[in-house]
Amino acid sequence: MFTAPKLRERLVETVDQGRYRIIVNLQGVSFMDSTGLGTLVGGLKRVKEHEGILSLVCSSRPVLRVLSITGLNNVFPIHESVEQAIASS
Amino acid sequence: MARMFAGSVARHYGADEDVVEDVKVAVSEACTNSVKAHHDSGTPEPIELRAREQNGDLTFEVVDSGKGIDTELQDAVQQGAATPAAGLYEGSLGLTLIRSLFPRAEILRNEDRGTTVRFVVPVEGSQEDVEVPPLG
Numbered sequence: 366m367f368t369a370p371k372l373r374e375r376l377v378e379t380v381d382q383g384r385y386r387i388i389v390n391l392q393g394v395s396f397m398d399s400t401g402l403g404t405l406v407g408g409l410k411r412v413k414e415h416e417g418i419l420s421l422v423c424s425s426r427p428v429l430r431v432l433s434i435t436g437l438n439n440v441f442p443i444h445e446s447v448e449q450a451i452a453s454s
Numbered sequence: 455m456a457r458m459f460a461g462s463v464a465r466h467y468g469a470d471e472d473v474v475e476d477v478k479v480a481v482s483e484a485c486t487n488s489v490k491a492h493h494d495s496g497t498p499e500p501i502e503l504r505a506r507e508q509n510g511d512l513t514f515e516v517v518d519s520g521k522g523i524d525t526e527l528q529d530a531v532q533q534g535a536a537t538p539a540a541g542l543y544e545g546s547l548g549l550t551l552i553r554s555l556f557p558r559a560e561i562l563r564n565e566d567r568g569t570t571v572r573f574v575v576p577v578e579g580s581q582e583d584v585e586v587p588p589l590g
Contacts, residue, residue, distance in 0.1 A: 396457075396475075398482045399547040427475040434554045435547070 369400045376408035385417025388450045397428045402435060409441065418442070420450050456503050457482045460514060463505045467512050467577040476555040477514065477575060483548035484516035484571040491520025491569065512575040519568040528561050 409419045420442040432438045444450040460481040461474045488501045504515040531549045553559045559573035
């Protein structure tokens, strides 16, 4: 909730720099609510405008649960490690 | 802080860790909406977080004195129709999330002013009540 604005800023910046294939590493995130989800969805919309991709690295149960309950696990490719995310993108 | 406290209360009444995490998310969502409502309407009063256990039902309430939920949105959330497809994604995702986590959730317009979000968590608790002081 507190880090969402920073993430939003970073995503906007990255897309503005012309980088549209983004991996968001959520391994250090233990809690996420709709503010964080909204930020990720916002980032996804931005990269999609450029036919890009936004994938997540996440293995935290609470975060995965929120992604799953909102159906966003079907919207974002989710990987267990950054290496795996890079390999499949 | 509200979510930590709510999580501790749920844990105290025997909720397992997955449920404790769900409680934290639900309380966080409700409080975020309330804080926004107070901010938007310039309401200086505190927001209240209440928890009460009775007969194995742990009930949480987040009570604000903001401008109150829009009736159309309230109906949509109650009927489970506040979905991204319905164009009600923005601002209603939190309420939808609460209802997804805890089906026994209600969003009520207070008689005087503001909104109460109430949800019930089944626990194997005692009869002891826990009253949480208003959050500043």
